[in-house]
Amino acid sequence: MLELGIIGAGIMGERLARAALGQAKGSVKLVGIWDPSPTAMARMAAELPQLPQLASAEAVTAAAQCVYVASPPASHLEHAGRALTAGKSVFCEKPLAVDLEQSRAFVAHNGDARIAVNFPFASSFAVAKLSEWMAQIGTPRTLTIDVAFRVWPRPWQHDAASWLDRRAEGGFTREVVSHFLFLSRRLLGPLALQEQLVQFPEDGRSEHDIRARLMAGAVPVNLTGNVGTTPKDDHNAWTLRGDAGAIRLRDWSFAERQTPGGVWEPDPDALPNERMRPLVLKRQLDGVARMTQGEPHPLATIQEAFDVQTVVETILAG
Numbered sequence: 001m002l003e004l005g006i007i008g009a010g011i012m013g014e015r016l017a018r019a020a021l022g023q024a025k026g027s028v029k030l031v032g033i034w035d036p037s038p039t040a041m042a043r044m045a046a047e048l049p050q051l052p053q054l055a056s057a058e059a060v061t062a063a064a065q066c067v068y069v070a071s072p073p074a075s076h077l078e079h080a081g082r083a084l085t086a087g088k089s090v091f092c093e094k095p096l097a098v099d100l101e102q103s104r105a106f107v108a109h110n111g112d113a114r115i116a117v118n119f120p121f122a123s124s125f126a127v128a129k130l131s132e133w134m135a136q137i138g139t140p141r142t143l144t145i146d147v148a149f150r151v152w153p154r155p156w157q158h159d160a161a162s163w164l165d166r167r168a169e170g171g172f173t174r175e176v177v178s179h180f181l182f183l184s185r186r187l188l189g190p191l192a193l194q195e196q197l198v199q200f201p202e203d204g205r206s207e208h209d210i211r212a213r214l215m216a217g218a219v220p221v222n223l224t225g226n227v228g229t230t231p232k233d234d235h236n237a238w239t240l241r242g243d244a245g246a247i248r249l250r251d252w253s254f255a256e257r258q259t260p261g262g263v264w265e266p267d268p269d270a271l272p273n274e275r276m277r278p279l280v281l282k283r284q285l286d287g288v289a290r291m292t293q294g295e296p297h298p299l300a301t302i303q304e305a306f307d308v309q310t311v312v313e314t315i316l317a318g
Contacts, residue, residue, distance in 0.1 A: 002289040005064030008071035009035035009044040019281035031063040066292045089114035089292040096305040116299035119182040123283035129255035138244030143221045145180045148230040171206030181308045189217020196315045
């Protein structure tokens, strides 16, 4: 049984806790959660009263076999390092961190440790379908990544706006674009940033527009992201074109391929992200259990996460 402790009682901590509670009986035990915010802890007590509340991050580390770090990004390495030093495994929320030099040293020191980063595309049903379809599009020629938001942070992230809309730790490039950069690296190869542009609405606030050109392996990538250009709370498309066809991932969970007539045809088994997300998180937890036991798993490695962080932070540096 995986004995899991959670540091961070925000939306991600709650989502993983709910996924763990929904796992097969006897597979995951939630040993406790901690957050420095009394408000967050009170909300969690009301939402999940069966989840024990602990007094500190150190208490979570002591009680757990594996620690899920779901705190704001600047604190990730502190919590992860403490858990690894204590001999525990770590499942860290993305991004790995925000300081590149600290992350570089952390990866160099912990390359063989039992640690993984929560990029759910590693366990995505839609990504598995894209991987299956890739052979049908011939040689990949171009990749476009487009993300757009009505407002940032998104309405469901309101409680975390104090850091999600700040330049130091937040912004959609870290929170959303990073997922699609991970996907590109996982399916196509190492990332190499060539050109970038970023616009911030005001000092201290997170970005509202980014544009970048990069390579994923041998494939040229055009990346755009912006706020205020769509009526949807969250819209995204990862589109790979080859010399014999095209495939895309739309709005997180819809794998689609283009017919000869130019129509995008979805995988008939696709589900909206709200329904697919819990299923993917359960698969992620299966990977966490395997990682904790020292077994092979599909989760994102800290090297993959650092490579993504490098691109993200270079874009944000402008």
